[in-house]
Amino acid sequence: MQIIKGKNYEDISQKAAQFILKRIHENNRLTLGLATGGTPRRTYEYLIKDYENNHTSYQTVSSFNLDEYIGLAPSDPNSYHYYMYKQLFSKIDIPKDQIFLPNGLATDLANECLSYERKIKEYGGIDLQLLGIGENGHIGFNEPGTPFNQRTHVVSLTESTIEANARFFDSIDEVPRKAITVGIATILKSKEILLLVTGKSKQAALKRLIESNEVSEDFPASALRKHENVTIIADEEALSKLE
Ligand code: F6R
Numbered sequence: 001m002q003i004i005k006g007k008n009y010e011d012i013s014q015k016a017a018q019f020i021l022k023r024i025h026e027n028n029r030l031t032l033g034l035a036t037g038g039t040p041r042r043t044y045e046y047l048i049k050d051y052e053n054n055h056t057s058y059q060t061v062s063s064f065n066l067d068e069y070i071g072l073a074p075s076d077p078n079s080y081h082y083y084m085y086k087q088l089f090s091k092i093d094i095p096k097d098q099i100f101l102p103n104g105l106a107t108d109l110a111n112e113c114l115s116y117e118r119k120i121k122e123y124g125g126i127d128l129q130l131l132g133i134g135e136n137g138h139i140g141f142n143e144p145g146t147p148f149n150q151r152t153h154v155v156s157l158t159e160s161t162i163e164a165n166a167r168f169f170d171s172i173d174e175v176p177r178k179a180i181t182v183g184i185a186t187i188l189k190s191k192e193i194l195l196l197v198t199g200k201s202k203q204a205a206l207k208r209l210i211e212s213n214e215v216s217e218d219f220p221a222s223a224l225r226k227h228e229n230v231t232i233i234a235d236e237e238a239l240s241k242l243e
Pocket of ligand 1: 034035036037038039040066067131132133134138139140141
């Protein structure tokens with residue numbers, strides 16, 4: 001795992017955007033894997049800034065998001081569809097038919113998971129997967145205990161993730177209890193992985209990921225040790241508990 005140190009959130013966001021843009025310039029048919037949550041917001045703002053100033057085109061780029069809540073329509077401001085269009089897609093020139101997120105309203109969820117996997121394959125797999133990390137080490141919505149060999153599947157969110165995500169909702173009761181997520185096996189199939197980590201709340205997870213040798217389903221992010229092309233961009237605060 002390669003580690004790139006940034007000063008603060010602003011700095012890691014700028015570095016992450018530069019990293020992604022470099023890959024787009026190297027391969028304009030890039031298939032991106034994208035994440036939501038607080039961490040990548042500023043990175044997306046930098047991508048938009050670049051689009052406005054340098055006109056990097058996304059016409060031939062495709063993108064697959066990691067996850068979506070079950071039961072939320074794309075028009076729901078808390079859905080990940082809504083987040084992605086608001087934070088990024090509506091502000092760059094990526095064609096709508098090259099944007100994919102799991103459908104949280106699918107009536108046949110098992111089939112939705114299978115067809116999402118098929119779609120990723122059809123696009124030649126993910127070239128660059130952007131990830132955040134949960135305080136409990138989750139990646140995507142793969143909570144501790146998720147088998148590493150799972151592909152896209154339905155998950156029940158843990159209490160700690162529900163609590164962490166409640167900040168985006170009016171009340172904790174509104175946080176959906178289930179989601180569709182790409183699996184750890186899907187994430188590990190990506191050709192390259194970029195993990196972004198910021199702030200105090202992620203110190204323990206980052207320390208465990210970098211300093212221990214464990215590869216254990218109790219700590220989902222440890223699966224990343226099995227991948228040979230992972231870059232972590234983390235800020236000083238997140239890294240400050242490392243030996
Ligand atoms: C988001 C996702 C999650 C987040 C993680 C960190 O699509 O899959 O794994 O990356 O929960 O969230 P933030 O960035 O809000 O701390």
